[in-house]
Amino acid sequence: MTTATPSISFFNTLTRRKEKFTPIEKGKVQMYTCGPTVYDYAHIGNFRAFLFEDLLKRWLEYRGYTVTHVMNLTDVDDKTIRGSQKQQIPLQQYTEHYAKAFFEDSKALNIKPANHYPKATSHIPEMVALIKKLIKNGYAYKGQDGSIYYAISKFKNYGKLSHIKVAELKAGARVKTDEYTKEEAQDFALWKAWTPEDGDVFWETELGKGRPGWHIECTAMSMKYLGETFDIHCGGIDNMFPHHENEIAQSEAATGRKFVNYWLHNEHLLVEGRKMAKKLGNFYTLRDLLGKGYDPIAIRYLLLSSHYRAQFNFTFEALDAAGAAVERLRNFVRRLQDAPGKGSGGKVAELLRGVQLGFGEAADDDLNVSVALAVLFDFVREVNVLLDAGVVSRSEADEVGALMNRFDGVLGVVGKVEETETLPKEAEELIEKREAARKAKDWATADALRVRLSELGVVVEDTAQGVRWRLVKQD
């Protein structure tokens, strides 16, 4: 038992400081995470964000919170419209394909599903209502092109999240294209008036014929599912400005209340030391890696094992290492099943206390997963020493196993290692034959059988408790 109540702290982008986390409602957490734009297969950088959010949610749950998680799917924007036109299929058919792929990929990475996955196209009325409110409150105006824009000059706290001063924004290409329709260059579209390029993608609403802007969707949908003020909002660092800044402006102008208490942003991924870019040849979707034969759980472990606020350098060498690290954890859990059972005289109990404390303190500290894993691996080694000495009892091993299971509820990499897998009949017979050969000290036959088994994908290991087998993935 811990003496002090554990308290989680997060680095809040809003204040640029680590803050103790206190939810609005005791024991409950409302979180919103910016989901994918379903115009293509998601790449590993996208998944770093989604895995960070998954870890965050799982840690909150480990600490006893009930988490309500909402992740949006952006299914109408320039890219999706262009993509569907290129393939000459309806927008919905186009986006559904990639939405389905996204869910498949998420499942492969063992990402826990969110409670809601609202789609932008299913929430047009909510967005229209919100925009009307913003017009009424004096924060929005109709431009000469018929689009509705948000007047950022009216929102005095604009820039509080990104710490960007509007006056210092560099005049970019955007100014040129829009200077005759917006009152100010940085004003952003809430509602985009239909243009011929949009084809058959439009909604006839009180705001006119058109489609919603990007930022308004997150505001409308987060409010619908989580309320006007909620606890946590996450996303990649690139979303901090302008997307999240604009969300704040929209929400707080509409409700007069604080939108989000804790903003958490994850840093980007580098690949082989460079930013991931198609032209550099280092751009990978999850599917690319799975196609190369990599284990999605190794990818999960790798992307999870470093701190979310630091840029992470993805390399294939590190991916192999991640696979080996996961295997080490699995072997450990497997070993526990064979604990012979004499009792360690309290040593295991002491290790259990220590690892829970150490792991918890690290994860509580802004999800310092690297330190948490270091604590865990120290624990694994020390218990392995006791297992080698044959002093771990059955019940002690069970306690260790239960804890590993709890930790894996957070990490999601070990999975079930009980032999629910079935051994092919053929392999079963080979193992029996090999045991007979070993008894007879006919090593040549035993070794030949071991080779044949491995060809069947069955690894046999001789331990003090007898022969053990496990299935390995066949390439």
Added chain:
RNA sequence: GCUGGGGUGGCCGAACGGUUCAGGCGACAGCCUGCAGAGCUGUUACAUAUGGGUUCAAUUCCCAUCCCCAGCUCCA
């Protein structure tokens, strides 16, 4: 150009200014094993980009230089 985040061993990555700079992976050696696997132990001789400075003490603070990345362009 402006603003911000970084550069730690063969690789990936931790580290309230202070005992020998975590942990994982890899390599090598030893123990164990019939052999292997798993596991354990040890090693991987000066790993903190470079040059200064502050300090009794710097990976940590300050300055300069080089390099990488990001935001200012609806890309996690």
